């Protein structure tokens with residue numbers, strides 16, 4: 001597996017917006033359209049007001065492809081479910097700072113298992129809450145929508161967190177990706193990249209496009 005650096009521009013279509021009756025074909029469509037990573041949104045109906053899929057689905061995708069699997073756990077007690085997600089072929093596991101767990105311990109357990117560790121924060125959570133963890137993560141995800149559903153509008157004011165994270169990373173000589181998720185399209189992709197994000201998650205604007213390759217190319221070029 002390639003080692004990705006925070007200077008790489010990474011496009012990660014979110015499976016949430018795919019046709020779930022044809023998951024294998026949809027994953028192939030994303031890969032053939034130029035996806036770098038596949039973003040997998042796990043929702044438990046408790047931490048967010050929606051339910052998606054669990055480790056069995058991720059395991060099945062892992063067995064059918066070798067694309068980098070970027071797993072976003074929007075679940076309470078991610079520490080409780082962690083062994084199952086560590087065993088399903090994820091390359092990155094992102095947990096929320098607001099979820100009910102010992103954040104530092106969960107991040108350390110993810111890395112100890114040889115998986116990259118990401119940390120997400122909701123729009124209402126201030127950047128300061130993730131600062132103690134920035135030296136121990138591989139990816140920071142300031143959400144650009146309230147998590148739970150695709151198709152929402154990009155919250156541009158979240159770019160303040162992206163800029164703060166990029167500045168902190170530079171000042172402290174750290175290495176982690178900055179990902180944005182929610183409402184990403186060619187217009188907002190340019191805004192996020194300018195603020196310092198290098199991983200762009202796109203649901204509706206990627207899987208929802210008739211020509212996904214053109215959609216991904218437009219976001220990459222933007």
Ligand SMILES: O=C(CO)[C@H](O)[C@H](O)COP(=O)(O)O
Nearest residue numbers: 147148150151182183203204
């Ligand atoms: O995490 C998510 C929702 O919580 C999704 O990844 C996100 O909403 C992507 O969908 P879209 O690009 O349609 O906004």
